[in-house]
Amino acid sequence: MQKGDRSSATEPDEGEAIAAVANADPAAAERFVRKHAGWMLAVAMRIVRDAHHAEDAVQNAFAKVFDNIGGFGGRSALKTWMHRIVVNESLMLLRKTNRSQTVAIDELQPVFDNNGCRIEDRWMSMETPETLLMRSDIQAQVNGKIDLLPDNYRIILVLRDIEELSTQEVAQLLEISEANVKVRLHRARAALKRLLEPLIRGQAV
Structure with a gap:
Protein backbone atom coordinates (compact mmCIF):
# COMPACT_ATOMS: atom_id res chain seq x y z
CA MET A 1 0.00 0.00 0.00
CA GLN A 2 3.00 2.23 0.35
CA LYS A 3 4.39 1.68 -3.12
CA GLY A 4 6.14 4.75 -4.47
CA ASP A 5 6.87 6.23 -1.04
CA ARG A 6 10.21 4.52 -0.64
CA SER A 7 11.36 4.35 -4.24
CA SER A 8 10.96 7.96 -5.33
CA ALA A 9 13.85 9.71 -7.00
CA THR A 10 16.23 11.68 -4.86
CA GLU A 11 15.06 15.26 -4.42
CA PRO A 12 17.38 17.96 -5.81
CA ASP A 13 18.08 19.47 -2.39
CA GLU A 14 18.32 16.12 -0.58
CA GLY A 15 22.10 16.05 -0.77
CA GLU A 16 22.33 19.46 0.89
CA ALA A 17 19.91 18.40 3.63
CA ILE A 18 21.91 15.22 4.29
CA ALA A 19 25.14 17.21 4.48
CA ALA A 20 23.63 19.74 6.88
CA VAL A 21 22.28 17.03 9.17
CA ALA A 22 25.58 15.17 9.02
CA ASN A 23 27.33 18.38 10.08
CA ALA A 24 25.07 18.60 13.15
CA ASP A 25 23.22 21.72 11.99
CA PRO A 26 20.40 22.06 14.61
CA ALA A 27 18.02 23.89 12.25
CA ALA A 28 18.59 21.31 9.52
CA ALA A 29 18.03 18.48 11.99
CA GLU A 30 14.74 20.03 13.11
CA ARG A 31 13.52 20.41 9.52
CA PHE A 32 14.61 16.85 8.79
CA VAL A 33 12.61 15.49 11.74
CA ARG A 34 9.50 17.50 10.83
CA LYS A 35 9.68 16.22 7.26
CA HIS A 36 10.05 12.53 8.09
CA ALA A 37 8.47 12.00 11.52
CA GLY A 38 4.93 11.54 10.22
CA TRP A 39 5.49 8.67 7.82
CA MET A 40 8.00 7.03 10.16
CA LEU A 41 5.48 7.06 13.01
CA ALA A 42 2.85 5.55 10.72
CA VAL A 43 5.23 2.71 9.78
CA ALA A 44 6.13 2.07 13.43
CA MET A 45 2.46 2.05 14.47
CA ARG A 46 1.61 -0.59 11.87
CA ILE A 47 4.28 -2.83 13.39
CA VAL A 48 4.13 -2.25 17.16
CA ARG A 49 0.43 -1.24 17.36
CA ASP A 50 1.04 1.00 20.37
CA ALA A 51 1.45 4.79 20.23
CA HIS A 52 4.06 5.04 22.99
CA HIS A 53 6.11 2.17 21.61
CA ALA A 54 5.84 3.62 18.11
CA GLU A 55 7.18 6.96 19.33
CA ASP A 56 10.08 5.17 21.03
CA ALA A 57 10.84 3.26 17.84
CA VAL A 58 10.86 6.47 15.81
CA GLN A 59 13.13 8.20 18.32
CA ASN A 60 15.50 5.25 18.17
CA ALA A 61 15.34 5.30 14.39
CA PHE A 62 16.16 9.01 14.20
CA ALA A 63 19.10 8.47 16.54
CA LYS A 64 20.36 5.70 14.25
CA VAL A 65 19.82 7.88 11.18
CA PHE A 66 21.70 10.83 12.66
CA ASP A 67 24.56 8.58 13.76
CA ASN A 68 24.93 7.03 10.32
CA ILE A 69 23.74 9.61 7.79
CA GLY A 70 27.29 10.79 7.17
CA GLY A 71 28.01 7.39 5.71
CA PHE A 72 24.83 7.21 3.63
CA GLY A 73 26.16 6.28 0.24
CA GLY A 74 23.11 7.09 -1.84
CA ARG A 75 22.92 3.58 -3.30
CA SER A 76 19.18 3.75 -2.59
CA ALA A 77 16.73 6.57 -1.98
CA LEU A 78 17.15 8.20 1.42
CA LYS A 79 13.59 7.26 2.35
CA THR A 80 14.24 3.62 1.46
CA TRP A 81 17.24 3.59 3.76
CA MET A 82 15.30 5.30 6.57
CA HIS A 83 12.31 3.02 6.08
CA ARG A 84 14.46 -0.04 6.69
CA ILE A 85 15.87 1.57 9.86
CA VAL A 86 12.48 2.41 11.35
CA VAL A 87 11.15 -1.06 10.48
CA ASN A 88 14.15 -2.67 12.15
CA GLU A 89 13.88 -0.49 15.26
CA SER A 90 10.17 -1.26 15.49
CA LEU A 91 10.82 -4.99 15.24
CA MET A 92 13.52 -4.80 17.90
CA LEU A 93 11.17 -2.98 20.26
CA LEU A 94 8.31 -5.37 19.51
CA ARG A 95 10.43 -8.34 20.54
CA LYS A 96 10.76 -6.78 24.00
CA THR A 97 7.01 -6.44 24.52
CA ASN A 98 4.28 -9.00 25.07
CA ARG A 99 0.95 -8.82 23.31
CA SER A 100 -2.35 -10.40 24.26
CA GLN A 101 -5.78 -10.96 22.75
CA THR A 102 -4.49 -12.75 19.68
CA VAL A 103 -6.28 -15.62 18.00
CA ALA A 104 -5.03 -19.13 17.28
Missing part, protein backbone atom coordinates in the same frame (compact mmCIF):
# COMPACT_ATOMS: atom_id res chain seq x y z
CA ILE A 105 -3.86 -19.14 13.66
CA ASP A 106 -4.75 -22.83 13.12
CA GLU A 107 -8.42 -22.17 13.90
CA LEU A 108 -8.59 -19.69 11.02
CA GLN A 109 -7.09 -21.81 8.27
CA PRO A 110 -9.11 -23.13 5.28
CA VAL A 111 -11.18 -26.27 5.77
CA PHE A 112 -11.05 -29.13 3.27
CA ASP A 113 -13.53 -31.95 2.64
CA ASN A 114 -12.69 -35.66 2.43
CA ASN A 115 -11.71 -35.26 -1.23
CA GLY A 116 -9.18 -32.55 -0.44
CA CYS A 117 -11.35 -29.79 -1.89
CA ARG A 118 -11.40 -26.49 -0.08
CA ILE A 119 -14.72 -25.71 1.60
CA GLU A 120 -15.47 -22.06 0.97
CA ASP A 121 -18.73 -20.18 0.51
CA ARG A 122 -19.25 -18.36 -2.77
CA TRP A 123 -19.47 -14.97 -1.07
CA MET A 124 -15.78 -15.22 -0.11
CA SER A 125 -14.86 -14.03 -3.61
CA MET A 126 -16.81 -10.77 -3.28
CA GLU A 127 -14.00 -8.80 -1.59
CA THR A 128 -10.41 -9.48 -0.59
CA PRO A 129 -8.55 -8.36 2.57
CA GLU A 130 -6.30 -6.15 0.44
CA THR A 131 -9.17 -4.31 -1.25
CA LEU A 132 -10.87 -3.88 2.11
CA LEU A 133 -7.71 -2.39 3.59
CA MET A 134 -7.65 0.20 0.80
CA ARG A 135 -11.13 1.44 1.75
CA SER A 136 -10.67 4.39 4.08
CA ASP A 137 -14.12 3.95 5.64
CA ILE A 138 -13.26 0.56 7.15
CA GLN A 139 -9.48 0.68 7.50
CA ALA A 140 -9.68 0.88 11.28
CA GLN A 141 -11.82 -2.27 11.41
CA VAL A 142 -9.48 -4.16 9.07
CA ASN A 143 -6.43 -3.03 11.05
CA GLY A 144 -8.14 -4.24 14.21
CA LYS A 145 -8.50 -7.71 12.71
CA ILE A 146 -4.88 -7.72 11.54
CA ASP A 147 -3.86 -6.88 15.10
CA LEU A 148 -5.52 -10.10 16.33
CA LEU A 149 -3.06 -12.25 14.42
CA PRO A 150 -0.10 -13.68 16.34
CA ASP A 151 2.93 -11.43 15.87
CA ASN A 152 5.02 -13.94 13.94
CA TYR A 153 2.27 -13.96 11.29
CA ARG A 154 1.00 -10.37 11.64
CA ILE A 155 4.45 -8.86 11.15
CA ILE A 156 5.04 -10.75 7.90
CA LEU A 157 1.61 -9.70 6.60
CA VAL A 158 2.34 -6.06 7.47
CA LEU A 159 5.83 -6.05 6.00
CA ARG A 160 4.85 -7.82 2.76
CA ASP A 161 1.35 -6.55 2.01
CA ILE A 162 1.36 -3.09 3.60
CA GLU A 163 4.99 -1.96 3.72
CA GLU A 164 5.59 -3.84 0.45
CA LEU A 165 8.98 -5.26 1.35
CA SER A 166 10.18 -8.17 -0.75
CA THR A 167 10.23 -11.72 0.55
CA GLN A 168 14.02 -11.53 0.67
CA GLU A 169 13.96 -8.29 2.69
CA VAL A 170 11.48 -9.71 5.19
CA ALA A 171 13.52 -12.89 5.56
CA GLN A 172 16.65 -10.86 6.27
CA LEU A 173 14.93 -8.60 8.81
CA LEU A 174 13.34 -11.50 10.68
CA GLU A 175 16.34 -13.82 10.23
CA ILE A 176 14.23 -16.65 8.82
CA SER A 177 14.22 -18.42 5.46
CA GLU A 178 12.35 -17.06 2.47
CA ALA A 179 10.35 -20.30 2.38
CA ASN A 180 9.26 -19.67 5.97
CA VAL A 181 8.19 -16.14 5.04
CA LYS A 182 6.04 -17.48 2.20
CA VAL A 183 4.39 -20.13 4.39
CA ARG A 184 3.59 -17.70 7.20
CA LEU A 185 2.32 -15.09 4.75
CA HIS A 186 -0.01 -17.63 3.15
CA ARG A 187 -1.37 -18.67 6.55
CA ALA A 188 -1.69 -15.07 7.72
CA ARG A 189 -3.67 -14.09 4.62
CA ALA A 190 -5.96 -17.09 5.05
CA ALA A 191 -6.51 -16.27 8.72
CA LEU A 192 -7.20 -12.62 7.99
CA LYS A 193 -9.70 -13.58 5.33
CA ARG A 194 -11.60 -15.65 7.87
CA LEU A 195 -11.53 -12.81 10.42
CA LEU A 196 -12.87 -10.44 7.79
CA GLU A 197 -15.80 -12.62 6.75
CA PRO A 198 -18.43 -10.17 8.03
CA LEU A 199 -16.81 -7.26 6.17
CA ILE A 200 -16.39 -9.34 3.02
CA ARG A 201 -20.09 -10.13 3.21
CA GLY A 202 -20.86 -6.44 3.67
CA GLN A 203 -21.90 -6.83 7.29
CA ALA A 204 -20.79 -4.87 10.36
CA VAL A 205 -17.95 -6.38 12.35
